[in-house]
Amino acid sequence: MTEEPAAEVQLLRSQKAKLIEILSADADFVLQHADSRCLLSPHGYQQVKACRIPSEKVTDLLDHIIQRGPEAAQGLLELLNEQALQDTFPLLHFIKDLQVNTLPSGKKQTSRKRQTPPDLQEIIPSRKICNNGSRLVKEKQLMTVARTIGRSWREIGRLALDVPSVKLEQIEEDHSLHVERVFAMLRYWSSCQREKATAAHLHSLLxxxxxxxxxxxxxxLVETD
Structure with a gap:
């Protein structure tokens, strides 16, 4: 008997056509954000990046993440709720309501929550956790920091931020401008740290x-609003 796909995967698949239409407006922007969150395998990233037509690039991106399973699908859903994505693609606002109405409902969803609490419960509640105490670092803050880091960016990445050398090499290949390389490195750190990626934590490391x-x-980074 075929196992029913996870709720996150079902949600992405059901909205695939709509997401392709919306995200194709800036496919590279979405790809880089997805890669910074480690949602794609290295091979998958290169495959998607090779696509020249925006709609095909987004289609391959969604297919790749869906095939990787519920964890990757959940990561993309969280990404689509990020303010940077919401600002770039205003039509994405439907995702928030869709998740609220779809994922927590039904007995099967309740059962999955009990078996694997992080999967479904982190999609929306994790954002509440991040708002308590230190706030997550914003992309605008990351860019400001990126402008202050010079030629020692690789050393900072390896020693201060624990970014793997292979990731730094990939970032260097993907971005020609120095500030974009540093920004991509900081975004990678932020995505991997998840709820620990606070402005105060980054300040401490640097x-x-x-x-x-x-x-x-x-x-x-540590000044109060």
Whole structure:
């Protein structure tokens, strides 16, 4: 008997045509954000990146993530709820209501929650967790930090942020501008840290040892609103 696909996978598949239409407006933007969250395999990233037609690129991206299963699908759903994506693609607002109405309902969903709490419960509640205490670092803040990091960015990535060397090499290949490379590295750190990617945490990491950045360039991360 064929196992029923997970709720996250079903949700993405049911909205696939609509998402292709919306996200094709800036397919590369979506791809880079998805890659920064480690949602694609290295081979999958290269395959999607090779597509020249935006709609085909988004189609391949969605297919790849759907094939990777519920964890990757959940990661994409969380990404589509991020403010950066919501601002770039205003029509994505339907995703939030869709998740609220679809994922928690039904006895099967309740059963899955009990078996694997992180899967379904992190899709929406994780955003509430992040709002308690230190706030997640924003992309605007990451870009500001990126502009202050010079040629030692690889050392900072490896030693301060624990970014793998292979990822740094990939970032260097994908981006020709220095600031874009540093920004991509910081986004990768943020996506991997998830709820730990607070502005205060980043400030702490960039204030230590030989790679410490000048206080005046990063103290804005810990300033109160």
């Amino acid at each position: 204030s230590q040892k030989d790679w410490a950045l000048p206080p005046e360039s990063i103290d804005f």
